[in-house]
Amino acid sequence: MKYYLGLMSSLLSIGLIAVLNTKIGVVPPLGKFLDPFNGFWQNAKEKNIAVDENIAHQQLKGKGTVLYDSLLIPHIYAENDLDAYFLQGYVTASNRLWQMELQTHAAAGRLSEILGKNEKVLGMDREMRRKGMGFGAENFLRQLKKNPEALAVTEAYRNGINAYINSLSYADLPIEYKLLDYRPEPWTLLKSAYLLKYMAESLSSWDADFEYSNALALLGRNTFDLLYPDMLKMQDPIVNGTTPWDFQIAAAQKPNNVTPLLTHKKDLNTKPDPDNGSNNWAVSGARTQSGHPMLANDPHLGLNAPSIWYEIHITSPEQNVMGASLPGAPGVISGFNENIAWGVTNARRDVVDWYKVTFKDSTKNEYLLDGKWVKAEKRIETIKVRGEEAFIDTVTYTQWGPVMYDETFGTHKEKQNYAMRWVAHDPTEEVVAIYHLNRAKNYADYRNAIKYFSCPAQNFVFAANDGDIALTVQGRFPLKWEEQGKFVMDGSRSDMAWQGFIPAEHNIYTRNPERGFVSSANQHPVDDSYPYYHFDAHYEYYRNRRINDQLGQMQNANHETIEGLLNDNYNLMAKEALEVIIKYIPEEALNGHEKIALQSLKDWDHFNDAKKIAPVYFEQWWRILYPMIWDEMAKDQDISYIKPNKTVTIKLMAEQPNLSLFDIQETPEKETVQDVVLKSFQQAVKEVNDWKGKQEGEKDWAAFKSTTVQHLSRVLKPFNITGIRNGGNRGVVNATSEKHGPSWRMIVELDPKGTKAWAAYPGGQSGNPGSPFYDQQINRWEACDLYPLDFMSKQAIQEGNIDGQHILSKISFDKQ
Numbered sequence: 001m002k003y004y005l006g007l008m009s010s011l012l013s014i015g016l017i018a019v020l021n022t023k024i025g026v027v028p029p030l031g032k033f034l035d036p037f038n039g040f041w042q043n044a045k046e047k048n049i050a051v052d053e054n055i056a057h058q059q060l061k062g063k064g065t066v067l068y069d070s071l072l073i074p075h076i077y078a079e080n081d082l083d084a085y086f087l088q089g090y091v092t093a094s095n096r097l098w099q100m101e102l103q104t105h106a107a108a109g110r111l112s113e114i115l116g117k118n119e120k121v122l123g124m125d126r127e128m129r130r131k132g133m134g135f136g137a138e139n140f141l142r143q144l145k146k147n148p149e150a151l152a153v154t155e156a157y158r159n160g161i162n163a164y165i166n167s168l169s170y171a172d173l174p175i176e177y178k179l180l181d182y183r184p185e186p187w188t189l190l191k192s193a194y195l196l197k198y199m200a201e202s203l204s205s206w207d208a209d210f211e212y213s214n215a216l217a218l219l220g221r222n223t224f225d226l227l228y229p230d231m232l233k234m235q236d237p238i239v240n241g242t243t244p245w246d247f248q249i250a251a252a253q254k255p256n257n258v259t260p261l262l263t264h265k266k267d268l269n270t271k272p273d274p275d276n277g278s279n280n281w282a283v284s285g286a287r288t289q290s291g292h293p294m295l296a297n298d299p300h301l302g303l304n305a306p307s308i309w310y311e312i313h314i315t316s317p318e319q320n321v322m323g324a325s326l327p328g329a330p331g332v333i334s335g336f337n338e339n340i341a342w343g344v345t346n347a348r349r350d351v352v353d354w355y356k357v358t359f360k361d362s363t364k365n366e367y368l369l370d371g372k373w374v375k376a377e378k379r380i381e382t383i384k385v386r387g388e389e390a391f392i393d394t395v396t397y398t399q400w401g402p403v404m405y406d407e408t409f410g411t412h413k414e415k416q417n418y419a420m421r422w423v424a425h426d427p428t429e430e431v432v433a434i435y436h437l438n439r440a441k442n443y444a445d446y447r448n449a450i451k452y453f454s455c456p457a458q459n460f461v462f463a464a465n466d467g468d469i470a471l472t473v474q475g476r477f478p479l480k481w482e483e484q485g486k487f488v489m490d491g492s493r494s495d496m497a498w499q500g501f502i503p504a505e506h507n508i509y510t511r512n513p514e515r516g517f518v519s520s521a522n523q524h525p526v527d528d529s530y531p532y533y534h535f536d537a538h539y540e541y542y543r544n545r546r547i548n549d550q551l552g553q554m555q556n557a558n559h560e561t562i563e564g565l566l567n568d569n570y571n572l573m574a575k576e577a578l579e580v581i582i583k584y585i586p587e588e589a590l591n592g593h594e595k596i597a598l599q600s601l602k603d604w605d606h607f608n609d610a611k612k613i614a615p616v617y618f619e620q621w622w623r624i625l626y627p628m629i630w631d632e633m634a635k636d637q638d639i640s641y642i643k644p645n646k647t648v649t650i651k652l653m654a655e656q657p658n659l660s661l662f663d664i665q666e667t668p669e670k671e672t673v674q675d676v677v678l679k680s681f682q683q684a685v686k687e688v689n690d691w692k693g694k695q696e697g698e699k700d701w702a703a704f705k706s707t708t709v710q711h712l713s714r715v716l717k718p719f720n721i722t723g724i725r726n727g728g729n730r731g732v733v734n735a736t737s738e739k740h741g742p743s744w745r746m747i748v749e750l751d752p753k754g755t756k757a758w759a760a761y762p763g764g765q766s767g768n769p770g771s772p773f774y775d776q777q778i779n780r781w782e783a784c785d786l787y788p789l790d791f792m793s794k795q796a797i798q799e800g801n802i803d804g805q806h807i808l809s810k811i812s813f814d815k816q
Helices: 002-014 040-044 079-107 112-114 119-130 133-143 149-166 175-180 190-202 209-219 221-227 431-438 443-452 543-552 558-568 572-584 592-603 616-627 647-655 673-694 701-705 778-783 795-798
Strands: 054-057 064-069 075-079 277-283 295-304 310-316 319-325 332-336 340-346 352-357 368-369 370-377 377-383 391-398 401-405 417-422 458-464 469-474 508-512 515-522 741-742 745-747 755-760 807-815
Touching: 002 458, 040 352, 064 079, 075 209, 079 112, 079 133, 079 149, 079 175, 079 190, 079 310, 079 319, 079 592, 079 807, 112 119, 112 673, 119 133, 119 401, 133 149, 133 190, 133 377, 149 190, 149 431, 175 370, 190 431, 209 221, 209 352, 221 647, 277 458, 277 469, 277 543, 295 332, 295 340, 295 458, 295 558, 319 431, 319 755, 332 745, 340 443, 340 647, 431 443, 431 469, 443 458, 443 469, 443 592, 458 515, 469 515, 515 543, 543 572, 558 745, 572 616, 572 673, 592 616, 592 673, 616 673, 616 701
Parallel strands: 054 807, 075 310
Antiparallel strands: 064 075, 064 807, 277 295, 277 340, 277 515, 295 741, 295 745, 310 319, 319 332, 332 340, 340 458, 352 417, 368 370, 377 391, 391 401, 401 417, 458 469, 469 508, 745 755
């Protein structure tokens, strides 16, 4: 009820919008909204979840049962496979319908239909369409229809969602529909396609082509290579000299006269959060207390309420699988069954390239390719705007993909034309991959399943109850020559195209390595022995080294041991940075407050624990120091840059303290690294002390970090989950920052006598802010004290032995 009282007090001031912090002014009819029997107050009422319910539906082929446990996790028992997916769609929609529809509207560029006239919202819609999200989703759907099995699964899932939607009265609608005064529309296969492209956009659309082109043009090759090396020696790759690459390489041939284009474009593409990543690992039975393999996974994404994930258990004659599902898509994405477990981290790899296109004239009907004018295609994008006339946007498509930037879209009405080539535009089969993975029994099944997973590329960790552990860097990776796609390319040359794709069987993998564990944390995937060119502009350098160091020491591990590593707050980046920058601080130049802060940092054990103050000083210091060093990258606001990464920055401060780039541009003096370090430190101490003076309550790292799980609306602040007091930070294994972090934590032990699992995520199963299940798991997630999951074997289910579960409610389904 506290959420609703807070909402009423802020209703008019927040403007009732659902994505951006912008007042739209769409107010629901207050009579209907405040109706005590059907309106807003109905959502505040507790539903009696202890009663049984019986539902008949004509699209069911047999009987099914859904048992909700004490975490509101649905356990689905169906007599056939398609009914199981129907019930998955039904129960997911019953808890997450508004979330599902909002995300697919965002992916499709349809937010203006809900939110009305607003330039920022319209800009988002145009960007999604110009990025080719619809083009990619339609290609996905065409491919899906070629696979009868996957199509039937997705249709059954869709039918379950629609069965729930059709059962809703106004009183039953989620609160967000009432606030915005609209109703859910029928679910379609295309919506599920958009949902999967939404995840692809979040995890695979990051690129630095324009920024690198700008940097190369302005800095020259020598300085560029100094600031942006592809790999540093301290990197610890996912696969490091443990796998023989005994295949015949399909090498890419570099054309003659390849010169990076010089472009000073300001890239307006909204990039995904660079911290979108994850940890996963599996340890062999030789390192565990039980002698059985154990697996862990924690995807790092935005901390959203409702959660990105929805826990579910699906049982049919063909499967018995449990874990985290993606609301809007069938199956389990990260989870386990009676034989195996798997988890995913983002396989950072450059799969987006940009091409500069030359059109014959302003009609853009033809573009130049190999000295000839080639016909372009036009896609008319009609963006409906609530209460206004529709906005018509024409997007031109070339052989490279959609022309995202032109004189109608981009900074300063960009006169150049740039087309986007992205793997997510191609037909993909992620539903097929998840379908087979959920049923897999061994390593061979796992490898056969994931070969269908193309985009976003993922590091699939694996463990089985027969003792196998493995990790595969799985995706559809373009076959490139060295540095292809690192800079903007010439779209008038067909030889700039990708030369096919790396064969799936040549993807990077490791199985049962001698060290007794496999792991990934978004670092460089492989050492120099791998024969294919692979590149990304933002590999991780710290979490992976800490994880591998701890796993290398791990003996007799159990689930508490694994929880401890998931919740590890050691800040390796801070340790390595402080070893360099503290020595540049002249203590005689410091005042009393600054000396106290410096001593705190010297005494710090480099753990970002909740109650410590040293992490506050370091974090604020680095927030000031890093942009101060690279102020050259910010002086020209019309040009996009990407700053050298933290690891390169620390290395240069240690090895080249007199580098001219350390000079502060806005001052007449010639500064060295010592000057910059001291100035930034003194400013940081002042700002931390000012914060302490204003801060009520605890004055420590948890308070400074102020982790918040945000409602998807971003503006309905009473629906946020606040008051979270935990440690961690970016670059730390416990990668919890202000609004980003472990979106799902899972541990699985592969005992042949019965799989055991523990999990928690930042929120709860229900999308209703008035429900106790909206934030039920937050405290256990905060402490990384994971819940044991009720997972019954298929044999126990068949024998009717399900009394061990903490059942809150039962829904019986049958054909009509």
